[in-house]
Amino acid sequence: MNAYAGTGRLIRLAARRDRVQLPIWIIGAAVLMAAGAAAVADEFPTEESRVTALRGAGGSPAVLLMRGAPVGTDLGAMLNFRNFASMLVLAALMSTFAVVRHTRRNEETGRAELIGAGSVGRHAGLTAALVLAFAANLLLGAALTGTLLAAGLPASGSLAFGAACAVTGMAFAGLAAVAAQLFQGARAANAFAATSVGVAYLLRGVGDALGERAADGIQVTSAWPTWLSPIGWGMEVRPFGAERWWALALPVALLAVCVYGAFVLVDRRDLGAGLIPDRPGPAAGSRALLSPLGLAWRLHRASIFGWVAGSVVFGVGIGSLGASVNDAMTENTGVNKLLNQLAGSGGADLVDVYFAAMMNVFGVLAAGFVVQALLRLHTEEAGGPAEAVLGTAVGRVRWALSHLACAAGGAAAMLALAGAGAGLADAAAGGDEGVATLTGAGLAQLPAALTVAGFVVLVFGGLPRLVVTLAWAALALSIACGLLGDVLGLPQAVRDLSPFSHVPSIPAVDLTPGPIAALTAVAAALAAAGLMLFRRRDLAP
Amino acid sequence: MNDAISATGLVKRFGRTRALDGLNLAVAAGEVHGFLGPNGAGKTTTIRVLLGLLRADAGQVRVLGGDPWQDAVRLHHRLAYVPGEVNLWPNLSGGEAIDLFGDLRGGLDKTRRAELLERFQLDPTKRCRTYSKGNKQKVALIAAFASRVELFILDEPTSGLDPLMEAAFQQTVREVSADGATVLLSSHIFSEVEALCSKVSIIRDGVTVESGTLASLRHLTRTSVAVEAAGPISGLAGLPGVHDVVANGTQTRFDVDSRDLPGVLRHLAGFEVHALTSHPPTLEELFMRHYGVEASR
Incomplete structure (x- = not known):
């Protein structure tokens, strides 16, 4: 039988399953792009304002780490500096999730077995997943290019921007295809692929932070770590700078290697098996496992360790750059303004503002973790083992609280350790922020993350079918309204909807107990209402 | 009345469909009761109401003398449930899952657990994701039967078992029945119901159409x-x-x-x-x- 038989049908099936999800990614990216373009045009209307901002940014490794290397001073180059890296990440995540969803997830659920028994070739499933991911990336690239052209930006830069995003997304689709062959669980494959996106972003950041400034004080030539990262390759296309079209060849080469490797692996393994095999587990459950909380901890611990480790690494990186912020940016009003906007305060000390802005980022990360952890309630319930667990002498509230405890505890650990890591690194670099202050600054973000958690529990109790969509939408809106509200120019009333707008920007301002107590109360009330609704509703089949 | 389960006039709607439409079910303490009906007749819905996982829109339901919706946790100490479709955690071993279910129910009998592992020939060190349907059912069956409870609610528990395991299952049901436990057995396997059950209820479209001893049902026909x-x-x-x-x-x-x-x-x-x-x-x-x-x- 032809190894590709049935590919067309599987592509149509995959496209139909993703008919809502992928358009949301693509349209969402285009909307973010349009908002970003409008914001840049609004905030930096003159060449002069952009030069000032970029000159300052170029001197700060921290800003370069977060954003990328500036490529020029026109409007497009400013947009590149502000939005390009995040668009590349978005394309990469969209692609990895899509490929794993249509390969390993299918195998895990047994759908692939049913499909494979039909007149379907051995390579059809993987091919269909890759074709779908490629199509999505082409559409994403086209949508971004179109949005940029509509914003009145030059054609070649717009095209390079869209093409770089599309090609980078495809390269990550290739990486995910390999991960899906290696790991037996879809979760593990997704985690590997998502971690590779994070590592690629970080490598690029390190390369940009260590980059060499041109004589004009604006353009930065990235150092070698950037060249190890597929996201870095995308950045090196430098849209709206002097475009380097040849850099597009690097992700394409990675893609070719990955696709070839994935198909070789498909031929070598059995359906359902991974190349990294399972070890036998314990024959009996240990004491620590045998309670609802023990079970929840077991289900969440790998993810908690991952998020906490990532936060600590990120925290140390942020902390080690703190002392250099002052040298680079004292006279620079543009960056000053940017950081003040992120931190949501007009504090005097630039280093304090920098740390306050970074703590806000950690708060968002913690909220992201919390959403991911609490959605486990949904996967356990819908077609999962929750039915059997709730058929034992475990009450619904106790069951849900066990998961909530893991989510809240994990978020607290992330924030405290990220803050502590930043404090220690700052001290090592000669800063004087103090470990206790930054740990506290991290923990001050916890009530905001818990408010997002409370909302997820509320939706889980009240509208269980929509919980996935609403939970992520709430997080996205909290970020948009709270963290980026100022950057995007939203009115204060809208910004106040986000819990992140109410967190005191420690250490830029002093700790005020009022907002923290209020956010905690809101979080508790939301969660309590959600638990009550959950207790009163039918369990999903 | 000495009924382990009594349900009268149960109604459960899902949107416009009436999954249960005035269903009656009475299971006396100590009996093994067969619960028959074609796919979609409402067997699983009934069982989920009996467990307090769903709330009936109308009708009365008592399980072991309590209201399953209000007293779910208290009642679940005294019963064991094997779902029709056993979903487990992919990265836990079978042994861990058995102990977990047993413990959450209030503890299980270690000797009995070992005996059942042997009888059902289950390797408890394998990860749940590698188990076949039948092996997943064995995990749930062993966790249930190793618990010393008064009532077993089994929803098509043998649909993935081979004939040898089917015999092991029947032997186990006879043992718990001899110990005085009540069993509600939803099944599609007539020979199994005939071999095990003293009474039978047949339902269709959410209504009980026949209920009684096998002998009395035969008499009507x-x-x-x-x-x-x-x-x-x-x-x-x-x-x-x-x-x-x-x-x-x-x-x-x-x-x-x-x-x-x-x-x-x-x-x-x-x-x-x-x-x-x-x-x-x-x-x-x-x-x-x-x-x-x-x-x-």
């Missing part, structure tokens, strides 16, 4: 009779309760309502009968009678 005689047997069709007479020379086949069997036997005594076989309706025939007609309607 027809016995198939085949007779071999020296010559044709005349006058059969005119007798009360006789149906579907097929005569073929010396061979005659017919069905007779169970209560009219004595009259038919007296009639047959007037002929030179060489051989006579009769068999009571199997559960399958009972079931098909209820559904076959409806299906072709």
